[in-house]
Amino acid sequence: METSSIPIADQVRLAHGILQRTAEAAGVDILHIKGPSLHPALLQRSADGRSPVPRHSTDADVLVRPSQLERFQRTLERDEWRMTADFIAGSAFGHAANYWHEILGYCDVHRRFPGIELDAERAFDILWGSRQSLRIAHVTCHTPDLNAQRLIILLHAARSGRPDHPDKVRAWDDATVADRDAVLGLASRLDAEVALAAATGHLEDFRGERNYDLWRQFSTGDTIRWHEWRARIHAASSPIGALRVAVRALRLNQAHLRMDLGHDLTRADVMRGYRDRTLRALGELSIAMRDRFLRGGR
Numbered sequence: 628m629e630t631s632s633i634p635i636a637d638q639v640r641l642a643h644g645i646l647q648r649t650a651e652a653a654g655v656d657i658l659h660i661k662g663p664s665l666h667p668a669l670l671q672r673s674a675d676g677r678s679p680v681p682r683h684s685t686d687a688d689v690l691v692r693p694s695q696l697e698r699f700q701r702t703l704e705r706d707e708w709r710m711t712a713d714f715i716a717g718s719a720f721g722h723a724a725n726y727w728h729e730i731l732g733y734c735d736v737h738r739r740f741p742g743i744e745l746d747a748e749r750a751f752d753i754l755w756g757s758r759q760s761l762r763i764a765h766v767t768c769h770t771p772d773l774n775a776q777r778l779i780i781l782l783h784a785a786r787s788g789r790p791d792h793p794d795k796v797r798a799w800d801d802a803t804v805a806d807r808d809a810v811l812g813l814a815s816r817l818d819a820e821v822a823l824a825a826a827t828g829h830l831e832d833f834r835g836e837r838n839y840d841l842w843r844q845f846s847t848g849d850t851i852r853w854h855e856w857r858a859r860i861h862a863a864s865s866p867i868g869a870l871r872v873a874v875r876a877l878r879l880n881q882a883h884l885r886m887d888l889g890h891d892l893t894r895a896d897v898m899r900g901y902r903d904r905t906l907r908a909l910g911e912l913s914i915a916m917r918d919r920f921l922r923g924g925r
Contacts, residue, residue: 633730635685635732636663636681636683636684638731638732639662639663639684639686639687639732640663640763640764641731641764642686642687642728642731642732642733642734643659643662643663643664643687643689643763643766643768644763644765644768645731645764645766646659646687646689647659647763647766647767647768647769648766649699649702649703649706650689650691650699650702652702653695653698653699653702654695654698655691655695655698655699655702656691656692656695656751656755656769657690657691657692657699657769658689658690658751658754658755658758658769658770658771659687659688659689659690659761659768659769659770660688660689660690660737660740660770660771660776660779661682661684661688661780661783662682662684662686662687662688663681663682663684663763664688664761664763664770665682665776665780666770666773666776667679668773669776669777669794669797669798670682670797671793671797685732685733686725686732686733686734686735687731687732687733687734687735688723688734688735688737689735689736689737690737690738690739690740690751690754691736691737691738692748692751693738693739693747693748693751694748696736696738699736700724700736703726703736706728707728707729708726708727708728708731708734709726709727709728710724710725710726711725711726711727711733712724712725714738720739720741722737722738722739722740722741723735723736723737723738724736724738740779740782741782741783741786741822742782742785742819742821742822742823742825742842743782743817743818743819743822744817744818744819744821744838745816745817745818745819750817753813753816753817754771754775755769757771757772757774757775758770758771758772759772759773774806774809774810775813776798777798777799777802777806777809777810778813778814778817778819778823780794780798781794781795781798781799781823781826781827782819782822782823782826784798784826785822785823785825785826785842785845785846786845786846787845787846788845788846788847790828790846795826795827798810799826799827810823820833821833821836821838821842822838822842824842825842825843825845825846830842830843830846
């Protein structure tokens with residue numbers, strides 16, 4: 628998909644501003660997360676350490692009050708935003724849908740944030756209750772407070788497979804004891820302790836939790852898909868939820884394939900996608916079985 632000629636950094640900031648105006652017009656509460664909404668204390672510093680370096684981002688991320696999500700989506704569609712990946716196709720956590728606008732580029736609309744296990748509406752209330760304001764593209768936008776932003780980027784870093792992720796270093800390693808205690812307290816309120824532990828290197832403290840395997844898989848950079856699906860099934864909160872995850876595992880993610888190919892899918896594209904998916908799964912399973920055999924032989 629082609630976007631406008633606006634520089635990407637300006638495009639993302641403009642998208643944040645427009646999304647805020649859109650939400651206000653619709654009577655919807657949104658919080659701007661990551662990208663240009665990130666608190667200066669969490670940004671990379673210049674070489675002399677005196678000034679923050681603007682955060683690079685290719686899309687605008689917003690967290691929407693779940694009970695107002697459908698209203699916000701209807702408003703986006705009216706304003707010519709096109710959904711390119713729904714919540715189920717968007718990620719392993721089903722947390723965000725991706726939209727594209729001819730002028731404003733991409734945005735991710737979050738209905739919850741991965742790692743926060745508390746009911747999404749209650750979690751939003753907690754984040755909304757301590758919100759702060761920030762001017763983005765000359766528009767007053769709402770953001771989580773500094774402690775919540777620390778937690779959010781730590782949870783995001785936990786999915787990177789990098790124990791030395793720069794966000795983890797700035798938000799945790801370089802934080803004061805008081806800052807860490809505040810983040811731990813917020814994680815407890817939001818039921819985000821397992822994911823936070825995955826980010827900070829303390830995941831083994833939560834061995835036995837139903838979502839332990841899932842966060843181990845992401846935080847270690849394990850890219851074997853059947854490991855991920857097994858962990859996702861185990862992390863499901865109910866038998867019905869586990870069944871839904873298992874059914875989705877069999878489906879081709881056509882939204883991602885469409886974005887990879889850059890055009891609407893043909894029948895042949897879909898058939899090739901299923902073929903490639905099957906071959907990859909068989910190859911990964913073969914490697915896993917070989918490794919298990921070798922381990923058992925020692």
